[in-house]
Amino acid sequence: xxxxxxxxxxxxxxxxxxxxxxxxxxxxxxxxxxxxxxxxxxxxxxxxxxxxxxxxxxxxxxxxxxxxxxxxxxxxxxxxxxxxxxxxxxxxxxxxxxxxxxxxxxxxxxxxxxxxxxxxxxxxxxxxxxxxxxxxxxxxxxxxxxxxxxxxxxxxxxxxxxxxxxxxxxxxxxxxxxxxxxxxxxxxxxxxxxxxxxxxxxxxxxxxxxxxxxxxxxxxxxxxxxxxxx
Amino acid sequence: xxxxxxxxxxxxxxxxxxxxxxxxxxxxxxxxxxxxxxxxxxxxxxxxxxxxxxxxxxxxxxxxxxxxxxxxxxxxxxxxxxxxxxxxxxxxxxxxxxxxxxxxxxxxxxxxxxxxxxxxxxxxxxxxxxxxxxxxxxxxxxxxxxxxxxxxxxxxxxxxxxxxxxxxxxxxxxxxxxxxxxxxxxxxxxxxxxxxxxxxxxxxxxxxxxxxxxxxxxxxxxxxxxxxxxxxxxxxxxxxxxxxxxxxxxxxxxxxxxxxxxxxxxxxxxxxxxxxxxxxxxxxxxxxxxxxxxxxxxxxxxxxxxxxxxxxxxxxxxxxxxxxxxxxxxxxxxxxxxxxxxxxxxxxxxxxxxxxxxxxxxxxxxxxxxxxxxxxxxxxxxxxxxxxxxxxxxxxxxxxxxxxx
Numbered sequence: 001x002x003x004x005x006x007x008x009x010x011x012x013x014x015x016x017x018x019x020x021x022x023x024x025x026x027x028x029x030x031x032x033x034x035x036x037x038x039x040x041x042x043x044x045x046x047x048x049x050x051x052x053x054x055x056x057x058x059x060x061x062x063x064x065x066x067x068x069x070x071x072x073x074x075x076x077x078x079x080x081x082x083x084x085x086x087x088x089x090x091x092x093x094x095x096x097x098x099x100x101x102x103x104x105x106x107x108x109x110x111x112x113x114x115x116x117x118x119x120x121x122x123x124x125x126x127x128x129x130x131x132x133x134x135x136x137x138x139x140x141x142x143x144x145x146x147x148x149x150x151x152x153x154x155x156x157x158x159x160x161x162x163x164x165x166x167x168x169x170x171x172x173x174x175x176x177x178x179x180x181x182x183x184x185x186x187x188x189x190x191x192x193x194x195x196x197x198x199x200x201x202x203x204x205x206x207x208x209x210x211x212x213x214x215x216x217x218x219x220x221x222x223x224x225x226x227x228x229x230x
Numbered sequence: 231x232x233x234x235x236x237x238x239x240x241x242x243x244x245x246x247x248x249x250x251x252x253x254x255x256x257x258x259x260x261x262x263x264x265x266x267x268x269x270x271x272x273x274x275x276x277x278x279x280x281x282x283x284x285x286x287x288x289x290x291x292x293x294x295x296x297x298x299x300x301x302x303x304x305x306x307x308x309x310x311x312x313x314x315x316x317x318x319x320x321x322x323x324x325x326x327x328x329x330x331x332x333x334x335x336x337x338x339x340x341x342x343x344x345x346x347x348x349x350x351x352x353x354x355x356x357x358x359x360x361x362x363x364x365x366x367x368x369x370x371x372x373x374x375x376x377x378x379x380x381x382x383x384x385x386x387x388x389x390x391x392x393x394x395x396x397x398x399x400x401x402x403x404x405x406x407x408x409x410x411x412x413x414x415x416x417x418x419x420x421x422x423x424x425x426x427x428x429x430x431x432x433x434x435x436x437x438x439x440x441x442x443x444x445x446x447x448x449x450x451x452x453x454x455x456x457x458x459x460x461x462x463x464x465x466x467x468x469x470x471x472x473x474x475x476x477x478x479x480x481x482x483x484x485x486x487x488x489x490x491x492x493x494x495x496x497x498x499x500x501x502x503x504x505x506x507x508x509x510x511x512x513x514x515x516x517x518x519x520x521x522x523x524x525x526x527x528x529x530x531x532x533x534x535x536x537x538x539x540x541x542x543x544x545x546x547x548x549x550x551x552x553x554x555x556x557x558x559x560x561x562x563x564x565x566x567x568x569x570x571x572x573x574x575x576x577x578x579x580x581x582x583x584x585x586x587x588x589x590x591x592x593x594x595x596x597x598x599x600x601x602x603x604x605x606x607x608x609x610x611x612x613x614x615x616x617x618x619x620x621x622x623x624x625x626x627x628x629x630x631x632x633x634x635x
Contacts, residue, residue, distance in 0.1 A: 058533055058629040079537045086535020093632070097530040101239035106232070113232040114535055158534075 004067075005165050005198050006032040006055055011064030013050050013221075024050040025061070026221040032166065035196040037189060039203055039212035046218040049170060052202040056089050056168050057081050069165050086114055090159030092169035096151040098143040104130075104154050105139035111162045129157040132191060149180035156188060166198045173205050185211050233540060237547035240520075241555070248552060251516040255608050256556035256563070258509040262502060262604030263564025264571070264594065269498050271572060271595035273491060277456060279589075280487065281480050282358050286325070286450030287459045288466060289483045293476050295447065296483065301330050301402050304445035305475070311449055314469045320458045325349055325356040326446040328436045332399035334429065336387035343383060343429045345397060347436030347446075356452045359430060364418035366391040373434035378415035382426030389413055403441040411435075506607055510615045517549060517619040528623050529631025538624040545620035546613060553612040557605045564604065568594040 013025040025047045032038060032055075040048045053059035054066055057073040066074045069088055076084055091097075098107045105126055112122045130136045133153040135146075143151055152172060159167045169188075173181030189211055192199050201208050209215055217225035241248045281287050289296075290311065292303040305311065308326040315324050328347035333340060350371050354360045359378075360368045369376045377395060379387075389395060393413045401407035417428055437443065453462055459479045466477045481488040521528075528541055536544075571594035581590040594600075 053629050056533070058632075079539065082532065082535050082537045084535075085533065089535075091533055093530070097526075097632075099236065099527070099531070101236055101243055102232075106235070110232060111534060114537075114540070 003034060004031045005034050005036075005069065006030075006200070007065075007067040008051070008055060009065050009067070011051070011054055011061040011066065013047070013054060013059070014062045023221050025054070027064070028218075028221070028223055029064075030216065030223065030226070032198060032200055034165075034198055035192065036214055037192045037199050037212055038214040038216060039201045039208050040216045040218060041203055041209050042218035042224070043204065047221040048202040048204075048218050050221075051218065052168050052170055052200065055166075055200065056091065057085055086111055087162070088165045090162065090164040090167035092152070092155050092159050092167060092172045094171040094174045096143070096148070096155045096175075098151055098154055098158070100143055103140050103142055104135065104146070107143065107154055108139075108157045108161050111158065115162060117162075125161050129161045132160075132194075133157045133187060147180075148176050149184060152176060152180075152184055153187070156184070156191075160191065160195075160197060166200060169199060169201045169203075171203055171205070172201065173203070173207060178207065181205065182207055233544050234547055234551075237544055238551045240548050241552050247516060247519070251513060252552055252556040252559070254509055254512040254556075255553055255612060256560035258505055259557050259560025259604045259608045260563045260567070261505060262607060263561060263600050264567045265498065265502065266603055267564065267568035267594035267596060267600040268571065268592065269495060270597045270600055271568070271593040272589075273495065274595050275593055276491065276589070277480075280484065281456065282452065283362070284357055284359065284450075285480050285484055286356060287453045287456055287480050288451040288463055288477060289480070290449040290451070290466070290470070290475055290477050291447065293474050296476065296478060299329065299447070301400065301440060301442070301447070304402075304442065304447055305449065306445055308444070308446045308449055311470065311475075315449070315451055315466060318462065318465050318469055320453045320455060320462050320465075322452045322454045323352065323355040324449055324451045325352040326433060327448040327450060328433055328440065328442060328445075329447050330399045330436065330440055332397040332429075334383070334387060335396040335398070336389040336393060339387045341383070341386050341427075343397070343427050345399065345429050345431060345436060345439075347433035348430055349433045356450060362417040363415040366413070366415035368415055369430060369432050370414075373432040373438070375409060375411045375435050376414040376431065377411040378417060378428075378430045379413055380417050380426060380428030383428060384413070384416050386426060391416065397439070399440065401439075401441040402445075405441065407439050407441065409435075409439045502607070506611055509608065510611050513549065513612050514615045514619070517545065517616050520545070520548070521619045521623055525626065525631045528626045529628040532626060533628040533632065541626070542620040542624040545623050546616050549612050549616035550609070553609050557608055560608070561601055561605055564600065565596055568596045568600060572596065 008028055008030040011025055011028045015022045015024055028051060040051060042048050050059065054061050057076060060074055065072055073081065073084060099110060102110065108126050108129060109122050112125065130139060133156050135150055135153050138146065138150065146154065173184060176184065185207055188199060191197055201212065203209065213229050215227045215229065216223060290305065292305055295303040312324050315321055326349055330345050332343055332345045334343045348359065350369055363378055364381065369378055384390065387395060391413055394410055395413060396408065396410050398406065398408045411431060433446070453459060463477050463479050470477065531541060575591040575593040577591050578589065
């Protein structure tokens with residue numbers, strides 16, 4: 001039985017825009033166990049991206065708490081929060097967000113460089129991850145020399161290479177054609193199975209929902225459905 | 231290290247913008263280098279001409295002579311003073327002088343002059359007075375009542391080579407001194423206003439004329455290196471150890487000229503300040519544009535775990551990298567321009583008179599100041615200007631930044 005990696009407890013998030021208060025999340029509680037492959041889905045405005053941002057410490061809840069690896073990330077600030085994100089969370093963004101001036105290899109190495117990991121260890125890990133995500137031979141290319149699917153594979157590699165506790169992916173297939181998206185998802189699923197890495201997706205893509213072993217549906221900022229599949 | 235790599239590569243990301251900003255910084259560095267090189271060259275030249283033509287780097291007088299010159303304020307035994315001076319470091323040579331105001335008569339013309347008694351061999355080793363003789367010759371080493379006069383004075387008195395001038399002055403013994411001197415040389419037009427009263431004769435002739443005996447009014451000292459002037463003044467003071475003597479550097483002797491020069495140099499700094507502000511605004515504009523364009527990127531970097539200080543450092547490093555590249559190019563161009571100006575110079579269409587010295591050519595000099603100061607000004611301005619935008623970038627909230635396009 002896997003332990004809880006992430007625990008969201010009674011989290012609410014209220015945005016104030018032009019004097020109007022919007023309840024993006026209303027008392028959401030959710031636990032993510034290690035090795036889960038979870039999709040948080042829901043219609044636009046249901047609060048899935050807000051929940052993912054709060055889970056990662058990129059946004060702070062108006063009330064409630066978020067524990068990652070037993071530590072409350074909603075109270076962390078500045079460098080402490082940066083270091084925590086660097087060491088415990090892997091990100092995959094909708095629009096890849098690779099560093100344009102760094103090569104594939106350097107992009108994958110970036111977090112390890114921030115962590116101060118030695119060159120030998122970095123080289124080994126990069127070589128291994130390049131193989132796993134299927135972009136061997138492209139390590140010296142710049143992001144602009146890659147297709148969208150290839151860029152997203154680099155982003156997956158970057159997210160995984162530092163062995164974080166959890167990988168949070170915000171609409172990772174939104175900018176990809178369905179074939180590329182499916183192939184990328186299959187690859188992530190294989191990695192999840194092979195390495196036991198925890199994935200949480202925010203999505204409204206049925207391909208992700210179909211492949212997820214746990215599906216959390218949000219509606220109007222609340223958990224409407226939480227289903228574990230076999 | 232990865233931050234330096236990102237910073238350096240980002241320079242080449244927007245080549246045109248970096249080139250423009252680099253041009254501004256490199257151009258500024260080049261301009262400052264040439265400006266300072268020309269200031270150093272021109273003033274170095276000016277000081278050299280001023281001191282080597284007549285004043286010398288250091289002068290020794292009887293106490294009070296500089297404030298109120300008088301033929302009675304004399305130095306006894308210039309030879310023994312000279313021996314002490316010769317024993318000191320950095321000394322090139324020294325020359326004794328005697329001065330008196332006098333009335334000069336030639337035919338029906340008369341005018342007031344300043345008669346200067348010089349020791350020709352010593353003066354030749356000390357100053358360039360001899361080389362100023364345009365027509366005729368320099369006064370003989372032996373006292374023969376000969377005078378070398380300025381071109382202006384020759385025109386006022388309407389005398390030429392071989393002509394005679396009668397001088398009347400007050401002797402040191404209270405008598406009325408008068409004597410007849412032969413014009414053997416005329417100095418060129420380069421002496422400007424001074425040329426209309428210039429009148430050099432042999433020191434012994436003038437001492438006899440004024441009944442001064444072996445006494446002199448001034449000892450001018452020339453050093454091998456002008457920059458050592460203040461240090462050598464102290465050395466001479468210690469060596470002479472006489473409270474009745476005043477030993478002053480050329481900056482005090484020609485204080486009016488020195489103050490005017492300093493004011494002029496100060497004015498140049500204001501020009502540099504204005505240029506610096508223009509460059510600072512240009513660099514700030516670029517950095518703000520970078521910040522605006524790359525807000526999303528900074529948000530991503532922060533989301534990935536880059537610390538706020540590392541984002542701050544990235545912006546400052548990017549500015550620093552561009553500044554260093556620009557400075558290298560600007561300084562190299564500045565050195566070349568200063569070298570060209572030091573060799574060829576720029577000839578004025580109309581010569582300029584400054585402090586009684588006439589200049590017909592603008593020159594520059596490659597000095598450490600002209601290399602280091604522009605680089606320091608540009609680099610520190612660029613870094614200073616990048617600090618505020620860098621703080622803003624460091625404070626970016628990732629979730630908001632990543633929403634921007």
